[in-house]
Amino acid sequence: MPYPSLGRRAGLLLPLFSARSTRSWGIGDIADMTRLGPWLRASGLRLLQVLPVNDMATGQTSPYSALSAMALEPLYIAVDEVPDAQALGDAVFESGTRPDFAALNASPRVAYEEAMALKEGALHRAFLRFRDHEWRRDSARAGDLRAYLAEQAWWLDDYALFRVLHDHHEARAWWDWPAGLASRDPEALAEARTVHAEAVLETCWLQWVAQRQWEQARRDLDGIALVGDLPFMVSADSADVWSHQHLFSREYTVGTPPDAFSETGQDWGLPVYLWDEMRADDFGWLRARGRRMAAMFDGFRIDHLVGFYRTYWRPLDGAAPRFVPGEEAEQRALGEAVIEAFASAGAALIAEDLGTIPDFVRESLQRLQLPGYKVMRWERDWHAEGQPFHDPAAYGPTSLATTGTHDTDMLADWWDTATAEEKTALLAIPALAGAGFTPEQPFDEAIRDALIATLLQSGSDLVIFPLQDLFGWRDRINVPATVGPGNWSWASHIPVDRLLDDEQGRERAETLRAMVDASGR
Template sequence: MKLSTEYFLNSRTGSQWKLIDVKKRAGLVVPLFSVWSGNKTIGEFTDINLLTDWSRLCGLSIIQLLPLNDMGSDNSPYNSVSSFALDPVYINLSKLKEVSAGKTRKIISSIKFENLNTQRVNYRIKRKKLNTLRKIFTEAFLDSEEYSDFKHQQSHWLDSYALFKLIKSHYNGKHWETWDRRFRNIDSLTVKDILKHKREELNFIAWVQWQAYNQLKEAKLYAEKNSVLLMGDLPYLVSSDSADVWQNPDYFKLDKVAGAPPDMYMQKGQRWGMSPYNWMNIAIGGFTYIRDRLKYAENFYHSYRIDHFIGLLRIWTISKNISESFGGEVGQFDPADENIWKQHGREIVNEFISASSMLPVAEDLGTVPNDSFELLHELGIPGMEVLRWKRNWSDGGSFVNPEFFRENSISVLSTHDSSTISAWWKFEAGKTDLSSFYKNLEQYGISREEIQILRNKLFKKYINPAGRVEWRAIVSPESINEFTSNFSDNVKYYLHELYKSTIRERTDFASLIGYNCMLSDEINVNFIRNCLQTALGASSIFSIQLLMEWLYLDGDILKRFSKWRDRINFPGTVSNLNWTWRLPISLEDMMKSEVIKIIKTLVEQSGRGDG
């Protein structure tokens, strides 16, 4: 299908499209903490250069990175303590600017970095790095005019961020709302007094940000020289315990928290805990806060992903007084009037577009109102199409052929919040989530005992690591009617729809990707190749896959790292499995991998290569 170049160039984002060239592209997405080189325990800004080299060899022209902002205590990149500051954990200590090379080498060699090179990211390295940076700053930093200019140019956020970090460390990381009253207000005399007496500490925090700024900016320039686009990820919300909220409390609704309403995937909805924006006050401020964020991010990225795009139209809000046990069940949309959602979103997104030369793309997954699709098309912004979730529910749940995806979209196999495509096939496809099954039937007033009886009649006994079960071979639409003869029509309808959506899921997906092998749990490289081929063949302008899924073209990696726990995040859970996943192979070994040739061939055959 021919690309409608004129559509993109004549859209509201036309000037952004002109800068990067309107053409079909393929890319990868990865959290920087997951990649590693040498004996490093975590990815660093300078590793983006190696990732760029690898992408170039593969014919990939987009590197999408998860957020790189300074993370909170949960190490979630989507719960940052600043929407400006970068996380120091990614700084390469050997590539610092304006420091004495000899002294720096001596300091680094004197620090004992314990063996943190494990299968999971060990964030203890962050404290080690900060201690080392402090020593270098004190003993080896050479005064720099460039650093002074940076502090001056970024003072609108950097000063308050440094203050926030300093006071927070004084309170051992406690939420700013629990601080003494004299520290809660950034304009108080006490806070101003800190500026006078803690200059050295504040200077260090700012210096660390300057070093991070330089390393990430240089990574962007390197990617640019190699015709690779860096796509950042700008979380829609920031932590309520952040420098942003502390500095600008009027820009947030502090009596509420954001979340998501219940849906077919999350029966209790979600309660994220971040404070929703007060868009009226942000507008009164000329959208300066939003515009400044984007202008700073432009130093590092050519494009950016708007996380939870539909939140710009309306956001699910929950009163802080509601018990956390309810999740996201008790809440309401803001704005409440759905008739103004589209215009509300349009006004905000137009500010995004005019603020920066970066091309925005949208994460528009979940319960999405039609207004969102219409607005994205109107503005020329790509949304997301996930192969396994894109189904014709009005036609028995058949999978949508990717040739009919929106042109303004990114075709993907998986996301950082989902299982990988191999784990989905093994543990989810064709199976029923048992907790959802119980939850949905309980809503119809069925007792736990009755549900258990139904469960035993309908499903096999074994519960897999994903909490899913398979239908028993004897189950059919007729037997469902028989088993539910004493239940309401709503229960019968639910079970028939559940059966219809899962019983042929594997068969239909295999047909979609042209996979003709036995439909067993075990898959091979041919399955992965067919999945990638199908995603690359979509009408979507971009096709971006998890780096791990590109690496699954290596049969050994596919076999060893397709477990249920081999993923980036388990949404709605607090676990040491979240945000700690590491690639099973170093960047140096990736450069020698046989998958490079396979990927390059797939990309070129799809018309997404350089030619």
């Protein structure tokens, strides 16, 4: 039986931190999804894909490094939309004076430290007002928070205590905490909940505020599907591993074997799933992740999907790494069981199947009718003479076509750095042949729109473009295997609430709408 589908539509890939508006506090926030909505509708784009939005690890900016698989990152809260902050007015700021947000938003990169300092202080003061004027008076809003606490207790109770203890122990890993807390001794946990009761409440309040804003943004995006991203693994130092220690092993790390891109393979430094333990309770924790994602998104991308079929275990004792499970039949059964667990919550699924993928995994995805990725620059017959490009018009409908991902260079740079042979092969695609383009031609607006139109006319039900490619910008989101301020910090050149006021933004919307309509999406 096919899994839920998002239908045939075109969409936008834009990390939430990049979706900055004129009302942002230096970083895109939840309310900015609402502010982006009018431009999406004007462009005919009926899907918005974001990167993970989970509570990020201390000192990290990568959305794939999280302290929780369930909690939202409080940095994405739109502070000026919080009733308790609104009631305080400028008293929500430490100085009592509104900062120069225009200057902060003018930074070409997200200024994480400044944004975090402003938001953490303002949100703390807003919480204190909520505590005094709402919680202690058992107001209607306090009642809503109590309902949220009861509804989300299945993950929130452990997360909130973990978050508070993690901060209390100066961000040390949970296994370096006092033994009773590290081993989750019931008496030690009960004492900690009492000692840190107010901090735990504040942590829960932040999640409640973020959740209610998220729900409002989804209502405002009415008709625009919101697509999330489920990372393959969580950090060892996370609320999830601390709370479910029997499901993970820290004696191994997850990685990839040697391939054409790496002689030694990759070591991601993440714990491994203990698949026998996972299977023993019918993948309960993974089903819970699926429920949480389905509550937030219309669909979600499963990162590194092949890892759920077979995980590459790298022992810390220096022994030889290996795939677990080891046999193909077991790998197939595991992967399909995990997919069923994620799908059980009802959201549409997208398989991130890039890289080295065994044939049996692709056959499994095809049989399950689970859409995988078709990145146009990589869709070629690599074993034929001249390595011709596959015609996008012949892409199967159960797929997602795109010009690039958050880990690739942008379309403009790819074109300008591709070899003449590569561009010649691309220009042989029927939709581009005879259009007058030459391999020597530098990237320009005409090439940009021809490539966009070619993908929109593809057979794939889903076509998604990074915002940069729609405008021909060259800014990258991330350069894999590197660490630096340039990663995970790009912000839109045009504030998302001004895209329809901006001449270039209006032109893009009009042109895209015509191309989308012509494609029948």
